[in-house]
Amino acid sequence: MLTVLISTIVLAIVGLALGLLIGFAAKKFDVEVDPRVESVQELLPGANCGGCGYAGCADFASAIIHQNADPSNCNSVSSEALKKIGLIAGHEITVRERKVAVVFCSGSYSHTSHHEEYNGIMDCRSASLVGDGDKECHYGCLGYGSCARVCKSGAIEIRDRLAFVHPELCIGCGRCTQVCPRKLIRLVPITAKVHIYCSSLNKPLKKRASCMNPCLACKKCARTDSSAVVIQPNLLQINYSNPPAPDFPERVKCPTGVLATAEQHLKLELLPANCTCGKETKKK
Amino acid sequence: MSLTNFKIWHFRGGVHPYDGKELSNQVPAQYAPLLEKYYVVLRQNIGKPPKLIVEKGQHVAKGQKIAEADGFVSAPLHAPTSGTVGDVADIPGANGPNVPAIEIIADGKDEWDTGLEPIKDWRQADITDLRHRIAEAGIVGMGGAAFPCHIKLTPPIEKIIDTLILNGAECEPYLTADHRLMLERTKAVLEGAAIAAKILNVERILLGIEDNKPDAIEALNKLADQYGVTVVPLPVRYPQGGEKQLIYALTGRCVMTGGLPMDVGCVVQNVGSCAAIYDAVAEGHPLIERYTTITGTPVVNPSTWIVRIGTPVREALGFAGGTKSHAAKLIMGGPMMGFAQMTLDVTVTKNTSGILLLSAKETGAYTSDPCIRCGRCVDNCPMHLQPGSISVMVESEHFHEAEHLNVMDCMECGVCAYVCPAKRPLVQHFRRAKSEIIAERQAAKAKAAMKHS
Numbered sequence: 001m002l003t004v005l006i007s008t009i010v011l012a013i014v015g016l017a018l019g020l021l022i023g024f025a026a027k028k029f030d031v032e033v034d035p036r037v038e039s040v041q042e043l044l045p046g047a048n049c050g051g052c053g054y055a056g057c058a059d060f061a062s063a064i065i066h067q068n069a070d071p072s073n074c075n076s077v078s079s080e081a082l083k084k085i086g087l088i089a090g091h092e093i094t095v096r097e098r099k100v101a102v103v104f105c106s107g108s109y110s111h112t113s114h115h116e117e118y119n120g121i122m123d124c125r126s127a128s129l130v131g132d133g134d135k136e137c138h139y140g141c142l143g144y145g146s147c148a149r150v151c152k153s154g155a156i157e158i159r160d161r162l163a164f165v166h167p168e169l170c171i172g173c174g175r176c177t178q179v180c181p182r183k184l185i186r187l188v189p190i191t192a193k194v195h196i197y198c199s200s201l202n203k204p205l206k207k208r209a210s211c212m213n214p215c216l217a218c219k220k221c222a223r224t225d226s227s228a229v230v231i232q233p234n235l236l237q238i239n240y241s242n243p244p245a246p247d248f249p250e251r252v253k254c255p256t257g258v259l260a261t262a263e264q265h266l267k268l269e270l271l272p273a274n275c276t277c278g279k280e281t282k283k284k
Numbered sequence: 285m286s287l288t289n290f291k292i293w294h295f296r297g298g299v300h301p302y303d304g305k306e307l308s309n310q311v312p313a314q315y316a317p318l319l320e321k322y323y324v325v326l327r328q329n330i331g332k333p334p335k336l337i338v339e340k341g342q343h344v345a346k347g348q349k350i351a352e353a354d355g356f357v358s359a360p361l362h363a364p365t366s367g368t369v370g371d372v373a374d375i376p377g378a379n380g381p382n383v384p385a386i387e388i389i390a391d392g393k394d395e396w397d398t399g400l401e402p403i404k405d406w407r408q409a410d411i412t413d414l415r416h417r418i419a420e421a422g423i424v425g426m427g428g429a430a431f432p433c434h435i436k437l438t439p440p441i442e443k444i445i446d447t448l449i450l451n452g453a454e455c456e457p458y459l460t461a462d463h464r465l466m467l468e469r470t471k472a473v474l475e476g477a478a479i480a481a482k483i484l485n486v487e488r489i490l491l492g493i494e495d496n497k498p499d500a501i502e503a504l505n506k507l508a509d510q511y512g513v514t515v516v517p518l519p520v521r522y523p524q525g526g527e528k529q530l531i532y533a534l535t536g537r538c539v540m541t542g543g544l545p546m547d548v549g550c551v552v553q554n555v556g557s558c559a560a561i562y563d564a565v566a567e568g569h570p571l572i573e574r575y576t577t578i579t580g581t582p583v584v585n586p587s588t589w590i591v592r593i594g595t596p597v598r599e600a601l602g603f604a605g606g607t608k609s610h611a612a613k614l615i616m617g618g619p620m621m622g623f624a625q626m627t628l629d630v631t632v633t634k635n636t637s638g639i640l641l642l643s644a645k646e647t648g649a650y651t652s653d654p655c656i657r658c659g660r661c662v663d664n665c666p667m668h669l670q671p672g673s674i675s676v677m678v679e680s681e682h683f684h685e686a687e688h689l690n691v692m693d694c695m696e697c698g699v700c701a702y703v704c705p706a707k708r709p710l711v712q713h714f715r716r717a718k719s720e721i722i723a724e725r726q727a728a729k730a731k732a733a734m735k736h737s
Contacts, residue, residue: 115626116614119649121709126716131626132381138374 036088037062043081043088044074049152051075051173064089075099075172075187099172099187101155101165103147106197106213106258106268107140109161113210128181135161136210139200141184147176167262192243194228196221197265198258201234213256213268221252221259290516293536295529297666298521299699301620304458305496307586308579313464315590316573316603318394322364322594323375323385324350328634329424330431331357336386338369345397347570350386353419359432359634360422362398362570364592367391378616378623378630385631388594402568411483414565418483421564422571422634426556427451427525428617430635433557436546437483443546448481449534450491452500452555453518453525456618459638461575462555464588466493466500469559474504474511476558479565481512484551489513490534491555494520522620523697527552529666541693556637576632578604580641582611591632598628600639611641620698653706661700661710667693671700671710678713683724686717694718 041061048056052073054063063069064085071077071085071093079098086093118127118134124146127133133142143161155169156176165176167190177185184199198215200207207214217234228244230237238244249260257264327333334351338344344363351361370387377383400420403409419434439445450473454462466473481489491508493501495517504515518524518533528539530552537548545552553561556574563569572593579586584605591600597614601607615622616630618638632639661671669690677685694714701710 117649118626120712121716123716125720126712129380129715129719130624130712131376134626138382 034062034065037065039088040064040071040085043077043085045076045171047076047152047171047173049076049171049173049175051171051175064091075174097189097191099174100167100170100190101172101174101176101185102188102195102197102262103141103156103163103165103185104195104197104199105139105141105162105184106256106265107135107137107162107211108159108268109135109143111160111212111268112137112140125179125181137200137202137207137214139182139184139202140211142182146179146181147185150175150179162268164266164268165262166266188238188240189243192238192240193246193261194244194248194259195238195262195265196229196236196259198235201232203234207234213258215258216256218255221248221254224248224252290514291536292516292518293533294519295521295524295532295666296668297664297699298523298529299664299702300521301457301702303496303520304579304581304619305460305463307458307581307583308577308588309460309463309497311464311585311587313461313468313575313588313590314603316592316595316600318365318390318392319592319595319599320390321370321596322388322390322592323596323631324361324364324388324594325375325377325383325385325631325633326351326361326372327383328361328430328593329357329359330429331355331359334358334360336372338386340369340371342369343367343391344369344388345395347396347398347400347572349399349420349422349570350388353422353432357432357435359424359434360420360570361386361593362422362572363388364572364594365390366393366395366397375631376625376627376629378625378633378636380623385594396569398568398570400564400568400570403565406479406565407482409565411485414479414483417564418561420570421560423557423560423564424571424634425554426560426574426635426637427554428621428635428637430633433553433561436551436553437480439484439546439551444549445484445486445546445551446488446549447535447551448477448484448486448489449530449545449550449552450477450489450513450555450558451525451527451530451552452491452493452497452504453530454497455494455520455522455525456620456622456638457522458579458640459577459618460579461577461588461637463497463500464577465559465575466497466555467503470503470507472559472562473555474507474513474558475566476560476562477513477553478511479561480551480553480558486551487512491515492518492524492530492534494518494524496520523666523695523699526666526695526697528695541690571634574632574634574636576600576636577638577640579638580611581643581646582607582609582641584608593632593634595632596628597625597630597632597639600632601628601641607641609643612644613642613647615640615642620702621696650707652708655708656706658705660703660705664699664703666697666699667695669694671714672708674717675708675710675713678717683717683720686714687721691717692721 044057046057052060054060064071113136114134122144124142124144141162145158148156148158153169153171155166157164204216222229230239332355335354336351338350346366348363350363353360367388367390370389374382375385423433424430508515531550560571576591577588589603614625655672674686674689674691696711698711
């Protein structure tokens, strides 16, 4: 009986002493957490993608409050949340449009002509060091999937050695844009539904010889709506400050099908090579 | 000079692959016929690419300068034949990405006009003049690295150089270009070496040569005394001709991590570079052609050719009679360190020592497996690295770890990949790591420069 009593008393005393110690330590070494950081963190997507340049969403939230970081550096946060973050942090927020990644290439393996077979490391950056890949076009997608491997939201699909982005899955973190050795992937406003899926600056005839779906710079789209596209040497690009409506491809009827919406581009293999303005596509 | 008591050191690791030299080592080198078009790649040297000084449509003479050195670490280019300058367009490069190249359309006259006077009595000539001549002739390290030659011959004043080493080892299997060169142009090689020695003011000239070239050793020995060169036959072991391995083999000196041969008092020159130095100084000819072995089992007449810089590989293979059986792989350089090519449109550059075709039996596709940690690569690495561990780091993109494991010391000799039972593409991993680390260093440098300004 005595043993039980003694041990109870001793434990009670020890418990009390440690409790006081913890209480004291909690008061003494208290780190004041800014409640704003917590509420900002709750508004951030929590994907910890690292696209903003910070270690994760918590780090970014604290940077927003303490280091005046720009909240719109987060590509995946919604505009309402961005406004709320602005109110909390007291920043002037310019609401930036959400962006998604687009791979500007339509050169799948069966639609392009290629050099000899490459059987080294299946990684775009390694392959670009050896003969610069096996596709003849030196601007196009290498198709070894470096971008797909870094994508945390699984938005990039490699099909027939060509990378496709599913815009509904893309959170716009921009990691893929950094790993692509050809710099083919760019972030564009999500409101732009139509893209010209080509990056080659080769002359049209050369493009035609190496790919079934290049932008031949025929300027048919520019004639349909000159404000919708930007004309570059041997290549046209969508004017992303004034993106055309999703029915633009129907109106233009691009001869190579390279001007397309994301949905149409995803069905690329169904596209016929129906352009007759170039010479016959050579295929091995 | 007597070779008794000459101590040869044995470097660590290395392999002894089938050398395939009997295919072409008995065939005398021939001058390649004149072609209609040459494509001279603009960037043929380590450092800055030279600046183009000719225009489209301009007529150039054989040996006329078409691009001049841009900065100190740069080498000029010369027209391989007389003719008209064509377009500057991108062509496939031997080392990977496309590279700009100047098209020279031959006029068939092949007339020299170099603007370089031969310096016949080079023994009396001023050292600065000789150095200047070597720089003007566009000579780069012809063993493969393509480091501008005049820089090697201009060591900083605080470095004391006491040995000039001539690299005639030619340890790469299949290649016989240096072998034929030493045999046929013995005098040029040795005299070029003597010129280099005069510039460096060294007495001791050692020529390292693997003992599988007895005829070349004999030829060299006949003339070597005259030029103060000691010919040292070395055992056949790849990579005997690696710069650091050769220095160790001949002098027992070790070049430390990140160091240069001049840190241990040595300057290494390829025998091809020596012959080019002789041509530039005594003949007044810039570097526009080189000995190149065109070989491999599928080639009809494996042989060594004196081809002009800018010759497309497609044509070069034609010199040797084309192919008699299916070739599975085209390699620029030797099988160990050369670069596999995707297309026949690549051209011969100043460092192309060989064009090699391999049959499907000799090469062929394979799948690589995970590292089984057998350690054979570590046993055989002549640079004392741990290739297996480094490759694992690179695969998981931990380039900093790879840097700590001294991946930058790797000379890409390919011994590790040769011995690897899991057939891992180790060298490709290291090249990736090196390119990433160099890019990162340059970015850091640019950032620092931005901060300063």
